[in-house]
Amino acid sequence: MDGLPRVPDQRRPAPGNAPEELRPLSPLSPHFSVLGPVRAWHGAEQLSMGSPQQRALLAALLLRDGRTATAHELIDALWGDEPPSQALAAVRTYASRLRKVLPAGVLVSESGGYAVTVADGALDLALAEDLWAEAEKARGVSDLCQARSLVNKALSLWDGEPLANVPGPYAETERTRLEEWRLQLLESRLDMDLEVGCHAEAVSELTALTAAHPLRERLRELLMLALYRSGRQAEALAVYADTRRLLADELGVDPRPGLKELQQRILQADPALAEPSAAAPEPAAAVVRPAQLPATVPDFTGRASFVSELSEILSAAEGRVMAVSALAGIGGVGKTTLAVHVAHVARSHFPDGQLYVDLQGAGSRAAEPETVLGAFLRALGTADSAIPDSLEERAALYRSVLDGRRVLVVLDNARDAAQVRPLLPGMEGCAALVTSRIRMVDLAGAHLVDLDVMSPEEALLLFTRIVGEERVQSERKAALDVVAACGFLPLAIRIAASRLAARRTWTVSTLAAKLADERRRLDELQAGDLAVKATFELGYGQLEPAQARAFRLLGLADGPDLSLAAAAAVLDLPTEETEDLLESLVDTSLVESAAPGRYRYHDLVRLYARACAERDESPPSERGAAMSRLLDFYLASAARVYAIERPGDRTVDHLEVTGHVGQDFSDDAKALDWLHSEAACILACVQQSLGPSTLRRAVDLLLASKDLAESGASALRYELATSAARDAAAAVGDAYAEGRARVTLAQVLSKVGHFDKASAELERASELGDISEDPWTCGNAPNERGITAYCVNQHAVSETYFVKAIEEFRADSNRAGEASALCNLSRALDAMGRTSKAIELAQQGIAIYDDLGLTFRLANAKSALGIALGHADRHAEALDQLTDALQVFVENRQRLWEGTTHFRIAQVHLSACKSAQAAQHAEQALSTGCVGGDWMRANVLTLLGKSLHSIGQVDRARACWREALAIHESSGAPEADEVRGLISPIPTA
Numbered sequence: 001m002d003g004l005p006r007v008p009d010q011r012r013p014a015p016g017n018a019p020e021e022l023r024p025l026s027p028l029s030p031h032f033s034v035l036g037p038v039r040a041w042h043g044a045e046q047l048s049m050g051s052p053q054q055r056a057l058l059a060a061l062l063l064r065d066g067r068t069a070t071a072h073e074l075i076d077a078l079w080g081d082e083p084p085s086q087a088l089a090a091v092r093t094y095a096s097r098l099r100k101v102l103p104a105g106v107l108v109s110e111s112g113g114y115a116v117t118v119a120d121g122a123l124d125l126a127l128a129e130d131l132w133a134e135a136e137k138a139r140g141v142s143d144l145c146q147a148r149s150l151v152n153k154a155l156s157l158w159d160g161e162p163l164a165n166v167p168g169p170y171a172e173t174e175r176t177r178l179e180e181w182r183l184q185l186l187e188s189r190l191d192m193d194l195e196v197g198c199h200a201e202a203v204s205e206l207t208a209l210t211a212a213h214p215l216r217e218r219l220r221e222l223l224m225l226a227l228y229r230s231g232r233q234a235e236a237l238a239v240y241a242d243t244r245r246l247l248a249d250e251l252g253v254d255p256r257p258g259l260k261e262l263q264q265r266i267l268q269a270d271p272a273l274a275e276p277s278a279a280a281p282e283p284a285a286a287v288v289r290p291a292q293l294p295a296t297v298p299d300f301t302g303r304a305s306f307v308s309e310l311s312e313i314l315s316a317a318e319g320r321v322m323a324v325s326a327l328a329g330i331g332g333v334g335k336t337t338l339a340v341h342v343a344h345v346a347r348s349h350f351p352d353g354q355l356y357v358d359l360q361g362a363g364s365r366a367a368e369p370e371t372v373l374g375a376f377l378r379a380l381g382t383a384d385s386a387i388p389d390s391l392e393e394r395a396a397l398y399r400s401v402l403d404g405r406r407v408l409v410v411l412d413n414a415r416d417a418a419q420v421r422p423l424l425p426g427m428e429g430c431a432a433l434v435t436s437r438i439r440m441v442d443l444a445g446a447h448l449v450d451l452d453v454m455s456p457e458e459a460l461l462l463f464t465r466i467v468g469e470e471r472v473q474s475e476r477k478a479a480l481d482v483v484a485a486c487g488f489l490p491l492a493i494r495i496a497a498s499r500l501a502a503r504r505t506w507t508v509s510t511l512a513a514k515l516a517d518e519r520r521r522l523d524e525l526q527a528g529d530l531a532v533k534a535t536f537e538l539g540y541g542q543l544e545p546a547q548a549r550a551f552r553l554l555g556l557a558d559g560p561d562l563s564l565a566a567a568a569a570v571l572d573l574p575t576e577e578t579e580d581l582l583e584s585l586v587d588t589s590l591v592e593s594a595a596p597g598r599y600r601y602h603d604l605v606r607l608y609a610r611a612c613a614e615r616d617e618s619p620p621s622e623r624g625a626a627m628s629r630l631l632d633f634y635l636a637s638a639a640r641v642y643a644i645e646r647p648g649d650r651t652v653d654h655l656e657v658t659g660h661v662g663q664d665f666s667d668d669a670k671a672l673d674w675l676h677s678e679a680a681c682i683l684a685c686v687q688q689s690l691g692p693s694t695l696r697r698a699v700d701l702l703l704a705s706k707d708l709a710e711s712g713a714s715a716l717r718y719e720l721a722t723s724a725a726r727d728a729a730a731a732v733g734d735a736y737a738e739g740r741a742r743v744t745l746a747q748v749l750s751k752v753g754h755f756d757k758a759s760a761e762l763e764r765a766s767e768l769g770d771i772s773e774d775p776w777t778c779g780n781a782p783n784e785r786g787i788t789a790y791c792v793n794q795h796a797v798s799e800t801y802f803v804k805a806i807e808e809f810r811a812d813s814n815r816a817g818e819a820s821a822l823c824n825l826s827r828a829l830d831a832m833g834r835t836s837k838a839i840e841l842a843q844q845g846i847a848i849y850d851d852l853g854l855t856f857r858l859a860n861a862k863s864a865l866g867i868a869l870g871h872a873d874r875h876a877e878a879l880d881q882l883t884d885a886l887q888v889f890v891e892n893r894q895r896l897w898e899g900t901t902h903f904r905i906a907q908v909h910l911s912a913c914k915s916a917q918a919a920q921h922a923e924q925a926l927s928t929g930c931v932g933g934d935w936m937r938a939n940v941l942t943l944l945g946k947s948l949h950s951i952g953q954v955d956r957a958r959a960c961w962r963e964a965l966a967i968h969e970s971s972g973a974p975e976a977d978e979v980r981g982l983i984s985p986i987p988t989a
Helices: 052-062 071-079 087-101 124-140 144-156 169-195 199-212 217-229 233-250 257-267 304-315 335-349 369-379 391-402 417-423 456-467 469-473 476-485 490-501 508-516 518-524 532-540 545-554 564-571 575-587 603-616 621-645 650-654 668-677 679-688 695-704 715-732 735-751 755-772 775-791 795-811 815-831 835-852 855-871 875-891 895-911 915-928 933-950 954-971 976-983
Strands: 031-033 039-042 045-047 107-110 113-116 323-328 354-358 408-414 431-436 447-450 592-595 598-600
Touching: 052 071, 052 087, 052 113, 052 169, 071 087, 071 113, 071 169, 087 107, 124 144, 124 169, 144 169, 169 199, 169 217, 199 217, 217 233, 217 257, 233 257, 304 323, 304 335, 304 431, 304 447, 323 335, 335 354, 335 408, 335 431, 354 369, 369 391, 369 417, 391 417, 408 417, 417 431, 456 469, 456 476, 456 490, 469 476, 476 490, 476 508, 490 508, 490 532, 508 518, 518 532, 518 603, 532 603, 545 564, 545 575, 545 603, 545 621, 564 575, 564 598, 564 621, 575 592, 575 598, 621 650, 621 668, 621 679, 621 695, 650 695, 650 775, 668 679, 679 695, 679 715, 695 715, 695 735, 715 735, 735 755, 735 775, 755 775, 775 795, 775 815, 795 815, 815 835, 815 855, 835 855, 855 875, 855 895, 875 895, 895 915, 895 933, 915 933, 933 954, 933 976, 954 976
Parallel strands: 323 431, 323 447, 354 408, 408 431
Antiparallel strands: 031 039, 039 045, 107 113, 592 598
């Protein structure tokens, strides 16, 4: 606001969450807010209030306190003197939409108007009014402490501008009224601050408020009084002079009489001004009130829920035996900043002072408790001669001095609970706020808080406040890249932003480019005496050798996290010992526990861990050995899953031998759970393992985890990893690995409908299979070539490939492969009208799968048989086979095959003249997705259109066919001709 200092923010609710104070008596009732954006919650769920006009309607009803508003009144509220021609219809539409979102009975129609029923305690404005009324009562009986607390609670309900972004004259009027009331509440609370002697604390807030509201004389009056009572008479008189000049320039008037009178009393040094009119009772003995808190940062950002939570705990210390909160988190996450900010927010609850010490627990020379106690005792007014020598005696005297006082103690950067315990006040009314890199689970009675990195929104806001709105606004994407490169870590963001702010010739994109290089990123994140690397170094330097080794080696893995079993493989240690090491690293905040048995690094900590590995790991070959062990673990485990899913399939016999036995699985479901939960980690490991010594194992890991592509959930990441493996194998001339990678890539490409690309990969794979004499490639390449030919309607060509695949699989004694090729050949012959032979081949495939116990692949065979039976008009038998297949695909989480089977079922229903059932299954195929990507989607749309046309929905059928035609034409698919014939002309129903 034109360079003026910003008014300090009130405590705000976390984004998306209702304030804790908003709790209706009935949990089934919704709760609302108007002291900020107009929002509604039902339980923990925030409801969508729709367009600005809908929110304006809701606001108008909420502000009527349950009274009915007529349609005319609502039109006037939303549009004033210039309503649109359809205003009444619009009001009814808005009300109807709101009624659908809100629970039943909340928005009611009465006498041609509307009303909103709000439960007690469920509207922030009503709650603020109740709190103000209670504050007035407390002030009336001279309970100023309670009155101030109640007014602060009322002010905390504001979340920015009231009725934010709500249009209409009524909202504008109410917005002005509510903002005026907020200022009146602030003035009242500040007046009470001065009454209880908190004048020094009030000066800062009043300075900001008078800058923001320069013509508000009451704020000027309070500021003059606060300055005078703080011993700053000249400044107090200067405030009056500024006010008089401003009023004359802006309004042409003089200050009001009360302000003039205060100026005269200050000039005369009126003794009655020196003390509060209702001063808080002081202890009989003179005491020292320490105020040791460091200054809070002016650009403190976010953390609203933590500020609220911690402030509430600290403010509740009165009447309780010592409130203790312990904040833990990684270095640079903002523990000290948050603790100091919260301490300033809560300091009014501790009128006898605030103590602060940096315990230097992250360094090599942590502060000794007896030294800290000596400093605390002196700060509390104890003479040096009265301070005993021993730790126990000093702690006892410390507690005695604090008896009867209300003091806040901030113990920053603590090493452990043992260092903290002697420094805790232990007295009723006192509180302690502790920060540390370790979780103080052994600090009895402490409220533990784990501080994580900022949200992307908070991170961008902090960056913007330091750099400036103008520079960030024009390069928002680059700014997001910067805070993401900083891992949303407050210290890193502050350093990066400070560097940019000091370099006017840099753009945000310049900084983003510098941080994009991971190997240089930590070196870039330093400014002056601030450095992210130095912060991490403090924690790393305190680790035991085994902890340090684990920290270094586990940081080498690229996956989003690591399971305990995978970590044990990396470290080559028993699971129990690995868990102890990892949990100890979690306690130091260098590693996070993502979930029970899973661990992860912050991005910048991972970079630091890798730098430590390059610098400290001896011998250097241990880094490669650790990653090789991880690859072995994933390959052996994925091979076990593959064998469980496909008993008798010889693929597992053709995989590289590993030095790890892999994860053990008690049943099929747990095996599949493991594979899908580890998808990102497996594919990251593949891409990290494309060097010459590990390339073949990386390719085989892709073969063993092919369910990740077939399920559809991880298909894109799987395709990227497979493409990288193909390129790596080609670069080193490994025909064996390249052939396998190309076949695997072709399988993925076929499933998304890229048949030309798949065919090119398979042609080269066949050549490589002949060169390497790899039986796996020699059998799978022609089988996949047959599939791609079949999908582009080259059925005779596909027959040739399938026959060759059968021969290769039989030569390798791969009965599962043989069964797959037989079923594929069945589909090709069926498409050429040789239905009887197709049924026979599918039955042969089923017999082999039955013999092997291959339930999953049996589903493919049943699908082939179902297709052929459908074409033979044996519809009931066809549906039996396809329904069995569908169940298996669902159980094995093969969504693409599930969708494809719905399509096949729809084909049978349409052939049997059951068009409604056909349309239903076609819709399920569309929503689930199918093998074959867009090409198959177009086929489903064509079938759906036929089904809809048969039941009389001609226009919808035309829409389906048009979409199908667009897809086929864009890819040059031959099916386009059939669809054109359907569209024009369409026979009349």
